[in-house]
Amino acid sequence: MRNPHNDTLSAPGPQDRPARPDKALPERKCILTARHDGRGALVRLAISPDGLVLPDPLARAPGRGAWIGVSRADLEIALANGKLKGALARAFKGAPLTIPADLPDLIEQGLKRATLDRLGIELRAGSLVLGTEKIAQAARSGAVVLLAHASDAKADGVGKLAQAWRVGEDAEGSGMTGRILPLDRAALSVALGRDNVVHLGVTDAGAAERIAGPLDRLMHFIGAAAPEGPPGGMPPGEPAPADAPAAQAANDDLDTKGE
Numbered sequence: 001m002r003n004p005h006n007d008t009l010s011a012p013g014p015q016d017r018p019a020r021p022d023k024a025l026p027e028r029k030c031i032l033t034a035r036h037d038g039r040g041a042l043v044r045l046a047i048s049p050d051g052l053v054l055p056d057p058l059a060r061a062p063g064r065g066a067w068i069g070v071s072r073a074d075l076e077i078a079l080a081n082g083k084l085k086g087a088l089a090r091a092f093k094g095a096p097l098t099i100p101a102d103l104p105d106l107i108e109q110g111l112k113r114a115t116l117d118r119l120g121i122e123l124r125a126g127s128l129v130l131g132t133e134k135i136a137q138a139a140r141s142g143a144v145v146l147l148a149h150a151s152d153a154k155a156d157g158v159g160k161l162a163q164a165w166r167v168g169e170d171a172e173g174s175g176m177t178g179r180i181l182p183l184d185r186a187a188l189s190v191a192l193g194r195d196n197v198v199h200l201g202v203t204d205a206g207a208a209e210r211i212a213g214p215l216d217r218l219m220h221f222i223g224a225a226a227p228e229g230p231p232g233g234m235p236p237g238e239p240a241p242a243d244a245p246a247a248q249a250a251n252d253d254l255d256t257k258g259e
Contacts, residue, residue: 030069031087032078040213042069051096057110066091071223072104114214116191123192127207128200135201142168146202147178150185153198182224
């Protein structure tokens with residue numbers, strides 16, 4: 001199903017499904033590298049009814065999907081040399097396809113939107129703290145499980161909040177500073193409906209995990225630095241070796257459920 005607001009695919013129905021902590025996360029195989037990894041580390045591509053290949057940032061669009069686990073730079077190379085075209089043709093069993101020339105842009109935009117949308121949902125749920133003083137107070141009390149900063153945040157502001165966070169986490173001397181988001185204050189302010197959003201504190205562990213999904217996909221795709229380990233939140237998983245078995249061998253190169 002085409003999203004009328006941007007060139008990505010989205011599934012009908014609620015945009016937020018409950019987490020399934022007791023269910024093992026399935027693995028998928030990147031069609032470009034043949035490497036297996038958890039689906040949270042890869043980006044799903046799907047085709048619209050007219051054969052247009054589009055990103056499915058939330059991995060929920062119905063029908064067949066193909067997964068890529070490469071950076072934007074590598075995808076641009078694969079797009080230019082025809083490797084992506086061949087891999088998609090195999091994944092979609094020779095179905096007529098049109099690959100947009102700006103597919104890397106569409107993927108990055110879709111992942112950014114998914115991350116911003118998730119932040120907005122968590123703000124409305126009461127899981128985010130905004131404002132330097134409020135964040136500092138919550139951080140010193142140990143209530144902040146994840147500290148994040150806009151890409152254009154000033155170093156002194158980052159440093160002051162990071163120090164308060166380390167105190168609250170009893171992690172002084174660890175060097176933890178929180179995550180620098182690949183989103184500037186303008187994007188965060190628009191998405192969250194507040195003025196000048198530069199820093200944010202996440203006060204719920206479940207919310208931090210939900211934010212990690214689209215955020216980690218985005219950072220992996222744009223080639224950003226990996227997130228710091230606990231208690232800074234969501235450490236990245238180790239990549240699987242190239243010959244690792246798929247968790248779902250019958251659903252290797254593609255999927256038909258969008259899950």
